Amino acid sequence: MKSGFEISSIYGREVLDSRGNPTVEAEVKLVCGAVGKASVPSGASTGIFEAHELRDGDETRFEGKGVLNAVRNIDEKISPVLIGMDASKQVLVDHAMIEADGTKNKEVLGANAILAVSLANARAAATAMQVPLYRYLGGAMARVLPVPMMNILNGGKHASNIVDIQEFMIVPFGAPSFHEALRWGVEVYHTLGKLLKKQGLSTAVGDEGGFAPDLESDEAAIHTIIEAIETAGYTTDEIGIALDAAASEWYTDGEYILSKRKQRMDTGALIDHLKKLADEFPILSIEDGLADRDWTGWTRLTQEVPIQLVGDDLFVTNTQRLEKGIKEHAANSILIKVNQIGTLTETFEAIEMARSAGYTAIISHRSGETEDTSIADIAVAAGTGQLKAGAPARTDRTAKYNRLMRIEEALGDAAMYAGRETFKRL
């Protein structure tokens, strides 16, 4: 007899992301009639060790950025392998795709094709079980709402201003609940907009919805954010600051070249700069403070700067790279991006490895996003306590935050905001 969870059909399509570039969406249908749909994000400051995003390269369509080959792979190569499988056995579904691809970085079928199906499959199974995705993936105990890390000031590859640090985020860890945290974040965001306007600076926004003014230094950017926090009526003991330097983008021949400001630094000088920022300002977390190839630098940074140090390009959600980091005491936190690795199974494995080693994990969006909200559910399911999803403005970003508000409402009294506890662990 056929189980209701049996996969009956899989369908892929090209949709647009928040930058107006094509990305992959998949639909997985089960014998019981349940359908799961998911679309995948896309990065701009991508790590060189990420799983492969398959692009068509045909310059006559979307300047070569089309994903018709990945879509075709879903319809013609993934679907024959998965049809008939039990969607509730996510690990087997994901392993079947990993095997069908046969490469380390998923370059044959494309990590974008594989991830779309992996997520859509989980959604179909959750629908068939009549439970929300966070409950399906996380079980009865899933109830922790993450602290949002909201990128309110953009630089680097995400903006065309003169700021080299990619993201300046606010972290409302002192709020009593997720929806209050979000309200605090929105108030600071709008206050920052007004302050920039008053200073005659641009309030144009970058890819993730944060402002992208031409500020003269990292210190000036942080001062302006602190002013916004305080003007909005909060203290830095309630709302902290997090940075994503995205330093791999600066790294050339063993040296850091900050091209927008035309500065050069060796590893030691950059560590000193980050240490000074962490000493002087209420900074809770620095992501990719050094480059993904600078392992010895990372070990030094971790010894010298006693805050959360997050590996994004460094680990690329990959357990092999994370294992090396743990051994070498490089970083103490991992950024988790589903499309860096390409399946839900491997994503959860990376979170689990981090947790066992005492590393924190932060679920993250990409700079190119869609309306898909899977990462919000994943953050609650895995109970990571932190999620980074851009500014609290722009539908591609607020979709995730709004999803978390709905989850918090559905959990009612059972909901627990990760809050201060998250940073006490460090």
Ligand SMILES: C=C(OP(=O)(O)O)C(=O)O
């Ligand atoms: C979200 C990020 O940017 P992108 O998606 O461009 O890699 C990041 O670097 O953390």
Ligand SMILES: [Mg+2]
């Ligand atoms: Mg990053």
